Amino acid sequence: MRCSHCGGRVEWRGPLTNLTHTECVRCGALNSQEPEPAQDDEEQQ
Numbered sequence: 001m002r003c004s005h006c007g008g009r010v011e012w013r014g015p016l017t018n019l020t021h022t023e024c025v026r027c028g029a030l031n032s033q034e035p036e037p038a039q040d041d042e043e044q045q
Contacts, residue, residue, distance in 0.1 A: 001033040
């Protein structure tokens, strides 16, 4: 995932049993990920 503020890498944070938020490893922004493009199942076949 990419950060919508700086373009850095965004990772999930929190305990493995309860990932609560995302954080950019470059600027530290919380829950700032860009939406990923939707993929049609028909296009993949």
